[in-house]
Amino acid sequence: xxxxxxxxxxxxxxxxxxxxxxxxxxxxxxxxxxxxxxxxxxxxxxxxxxxxxxxxxxxxxxxxxxxxxxxxxxxxxxxxxxxxxxxxxxxxxxxxxxxxxxxxxxxxxxxxxxxxxxxxxxxxxxxxxxxxxxxxxxxxxxxxxxxxxxxxxxxxxxxxxxxxxxxxxxxxxxxxxxxxxxxxxxxxxxxxxxxxxxxxxxxxxxxxxxxxxxxxxxxxxxxxxxxxxxxxxxxxxxxxxxxxxxxxxxxxxxxxxxxxxxxxxxxxxxxxxxxxxxxxxxxxxxxxxxxxxxxxxxxxxxxxxxxxxxxxxxxxxxxxxxxxxxxxxxxxxxxxxxxxxxx
Numbered sequence: 052x053x054x055x056x057x058x059x060x061x062x063x064x065x066x067x068x069x070x071x072x073x074x075x076x077x078x079x080x081x082x083x084x085x086x087x088x089x090x091x092x093x094x095x096x097x098x099x100x101x102x103x104x105x106x107x108x109x110x111x112x113x114x115x116x117x118x119x120x121x122x123x124x125x126x127x128x129x130x131x132x133x134x135x136x137x138x139x140x141x142x143x144x145x146x147x148x149x150x151x152x153x154x155x156x157x158x159x160x161x162x163x164x165x166x167x168x169x170x171x172x173x174x175x176x177x178x179x180x181x182x183x184x185x186x187x188x189x190x191x192x193x194x195x196x197x198x199x200x201x202x203x204x205x206x207x208x209x210x211x212x213x214x215x216x217x218x219x220x221x222x223x224x225x226x227x228x229x230x231x232x233x234x235x236x237x238x239x240x241x242x243x244x245x246x247x248x249x250x251x252x253x254x255x256x257x258x259x260x261x262x263x264x265x266x267x268x269x270x271x272x273x274x275x276x277x278x279x280x281x282x283x284x285x286x287x288x289x290x291x292x293x294x295x296x297x298x299x300x301x302x303x304x305x306x307x308x309x310x311x312x313x314x315x316x317x318x319x320x321x322x323x324x325x326x327x328x329x330x331x332x333x334x335x336x337x338x339x340x341x342x343x344x345x346x347x348x349x350x351x352x353x354x355x356x357x358x359x360x361x362x363x364x365x366x367x368x369x370x371x372x373x374x375x376x377x378x379x380x381x382x383x384x385x386x387x388x389x390x391x392x393x394x
Contacts, residue, residue, distance in 0.1 A: 056343065057305030060100045061109045061319070064088045064124055066311060068114040070140055070177040072166055074233045076320045077113055087118060092313040095329055097131045102336025105307065108133045109162075111319070116143040122156045129157025136160040142181055144188035150195055160198040163189055164231075168209040168216040176204070176233075186219065193223045202229040202273065207255045217266045228270040229296070230259060234320075234376055249379065253280040260285070263294075271296045275376040277360070278368045286368060295371070302373040304343065304352045315339075317351070320378055326351070 066077055066086035080086060100108065108128050115121055116139050128135040137153065141163035144150045165185055167173035173182035192199050201220065205213060220228065232252050256272060263270050274297045278286045289295035300306050301318040308316040314325035315332075326348060333339040342348060356373075358364050359380045366372070374380070 056103060056105075056307060056340075057300075058105055059107045059109065059300075059306040060096070060105045061111050061306065061308040062088070062093065062096055062128075063111050063113070063308070063310045063319075064093075064115050064121065065118045066113040067117045068112060068140075069117060069142055070114070070166070070179055070181070072177050074176070076322065079323065080113075082113065084117075086113075086311045088309075088311045088313070092309070092311075092329065093124060093127065095334075096309045096313065097128065097133070099329060099334075099336060099339060100307070101132065103307070103339065104336075106133050107136070109136045109138055111138045114140055114142075116149075122152050125153055125158050126156040129159075134159045136162060138162045138164070140164055140166070140177075140185065141188040141192065142184055144191050145184050147191050150191055150197075154195055154197045158197055160200070161192055162200045162202060162229075163192065164202045164204065165189070166204050168203065168205060169212040172206070172209055172212070186223075189220070189225065190223045193225055198226070200227045200229055201225050202231050204231045204233060205255065205259065206233060207251055210255060210258055213259060214262045217262055217268070221266055221268055225268055228263070228268055229273045230256065230263070230270060231273040232256070232276075234275060234378060249276050249280045252276060253282075257282060257285050260288075270294065273297075274372075275299060276379060277363070277375040278366075278372040279362050286371075290371065297371045297375075298373045299376055301355055301377060304355075307339075317355070318377075 064087065065084070066080040066082060067084040068077065068082045071078070100106070110121070110124065110128070112118070115137055118124065125135055125137065135158055137158055137160070139161065141161070166176045167182065170180065170182040173185065174180045189201060203216070253276065256274070272289055272295050274295055286295070299318070300308070304317070308319060309329065310316055310322055310325065313329040315327050315329065316322055317324065317326055327333065327342055333342045355377060359374050359377070363369060363374045
């Protein structure tokens with residue numbers, strides 16, 4: 052069997068969350084605590100991943116630490132021969148025992164998403180005054196033996212407080228930072244976004260380069276916007292320094308995302324538009340590869356991989372950028388690509 056879909060899988064175990072982030076793609080699910088993946092679906096998903104030779108599994112939500120048996124799920128994934136990572140807001144890691152239980156269950160890596168650079172911005176974005184708790188949780192993770200990546204979501208409002216946050220994270224001995232921005236999300240057939248333009252976001256990220264270079268912590272920019280918004284030389288500098296993660300899982304269809312109903316999603320943002328369902332449209336790895344070649348599925352991915360703007364044609368950065376997150380184009384162009392491609 053020839054594998055052609057990447058080496059990562061994302062397993063959505065719930066939709067419940069203890070935050071209410073203004074730009075979260077999952078909010079249209081209502082943070083319903085009844086939306087949890089069944090054990091049978093987990094086992095079938097792991098079998099599928101193994102047949103596709105995918106051995107890196109990212110456990111996501113909602114907020115996956117809210118699942119009552121998250122430790123059991125981590126243990127099952129690890130004992131089945133996979134590397135297991137948990138993507139979380141980290142708040143429940145204020146409880147050191149809970150963190151240690153997950154590590155003992157086999158957790159290989161924790162990715163914590165910090166939703167703002169200070170208390171005011173964190174509360175504005177999440178609607179909860181939990182910034183200090185998040186920082187305590189990050190400190191606990193840094194003291195544990197688990198590998199970690201702290202993703203800081205920044206906006207133009209965070210530039211002044213960013214340097215102070217960097218100093219605090221360095222004191223905690225954070226090993227790696229990812230710098231991200233708020234992105235558009237799909238909510239009840241509407242593309243929603245924060246008010247900042249892509250040009251403002253690009254200038255803001257450029258302002259963060261010097262403090263990051265001087266902080267002494269390993270970092271990358273998680274850039275999902277078209278590169279042509281950045282000033283000349285900035286992207287080249289990031290590439291040369293190995294400081295950029297770009298592109299999109301959707302573009303090229305690299306990896307596989309399973310939701311709580313065992314649906315395969317093209318992108319987490321597009322959870323209302325599943326491509327197919329495990330156990331219905333495919334069951335084995337060979338079935339899935341054949342499913343991906345089906346005319347409607349193949350046409351969808353070809354549409355996602357097309358150049359959405361003349362500036363993208365023959366661009367030297369296409370292999371890095373791929374024109375960025377398609378939701379920017381869905382929002383700004385006003386076209387019906389999303390609906391027409393997977394109707």
